[in-house]
Amino acid sequence: MSNPISYTTEEIAALLKVSKLTVYDLIKKGELPSYRVGKQMRVDAEDLESYKQRAKGIARASQAIKPEKSLSAASQVLTHGARPIIITGQDISLDILARHIEQNVSGVRPLRSYSGSMDSLIAMYRGESDIVSTHLLDGDSGEYNLPYIRRVLVSSSYVVVNLLSRSAGMFVQQGNPLHLNSWADLNQTGVRIVNREKGSGARVLLDEQLRLHGIQASQLTGYDTEATNHIGVASKVASGEANVGVGIEKAASIVSHVDFIPLIQERYDLVLMKKAENLHWIESVIAILQSETFQNELRSIGGYDLSLTGQVLYES
Incomplete structure (x- = not known):
């Protein structure tokens, strides 16, 4: 069984080039699905990619x-x-x-x-x-x-x-x-x-x-x-x-x-x-x-x- 890639909130912040507080806000709003492992919050790579595609969709709408x-x-x-x-x-x-x-x-x-x-x-x-x-x-x-x-x-x-x-x-x-x-x-x-x-x-x-x-x-x-x-x-x-x-x-x-x-x-x-x-x-x-x-x-x-x-x- 494959082990899906996941990221910490710090890694998400670095990848998106935003603050860690912004990542928490996205999680709180339900825009970025997450789960907890011990004391650490994690986001699966496929959920991060889905969020990025939704964001790109909004950008394409504005460019239209x-x-x-x-x-x-x-x-x-x-x-x-x-x-x-x-x-x-x-x-x-x-x-x-x-x-x-x-x-x-x-x-x-x-x-x-x-x-x-x-x-x-x-x-x-x-x-x-x-x-x-x-x-x-x-x-x-x-x-x-x-x-x-x-x-x-x-x-x-x-x-x-x-x-x-x-x-x-x-x-x-x-x-x-x-x-x-x-x-x-x-x-x-x-x-x-x-x-x-x-x-x-x-x-x-x-x-x-x-x-x-x-x-x-x-x-x-x-x-x-x-x-x-x-x-x-x-x-x-x-x-x-x-x-x-x-x-x-x-x-x-x-x-x-x-x-x-x-x-x-x-x-x-x-x-x-x-x-x-x-x-x-x-x-x-x-x-x-x-x-x-x-x-x-x-x-x-x-x-x-x-x-x-x-x-x-x-x-x-």
Whole structure:
């Protein structure tokens, strides 16, 4: 009897180039059949292939739409008349927000894009997204997000609202054998780093700290080694492929055999593009952010500072 090939959630995430949380979401929604072996969740290869074929079918349907129609127009056909709004970013709080929007705001269908902060802002400038999440540190001012938003979204009309604040810092191997406790410690001999992709908030945080501490990126072994999400960085540290990586505390609570060194409290904001067709739902989204129902759900996850959640920080 043949033994069918199966994959762990980590392997599925790597194959699909998505976060592990996205894989769990697909399993939860029933889009990716799974089963448990001991404490480990597994997906059979044939079920993964079936999911990929269904996804390709949706892509072919969108390509069949006349070329002059935009991506948003194609998405609108696929969402049965509800206007799609694209929400970018990787934090699980955005998946929760998307669900609340779907349940409470009529006439729209939230779609998720797992892009980094800078790429998301550029996509918004190009008209390819409606709600963008950012956690970009400006090292000179110590300000999060607004300096970058103002530079990228030139002549655009938008509103910036706080989603949450969270602890960022370094993933280190369990027990912190190299005693890495500050940004300056990255300059130690023998340290091997794993980085995030260009445009991500974690990459900007690292680069700004290196600049402020007078450390050349070329001095860091592994600087060009990249992972596409926080869990990927933490996993490479846990496996011994690297000694340290930059990310958020939440990922360290998911990945085993890695410790977290908190170094900064980062502000995680949302940018909502104020196009004419968006105005009717912007107030509803802000109301969701300010609601006890939404905030209580985030509190149940833990690790978030919600003291500014729902507060309008800037409006152009």
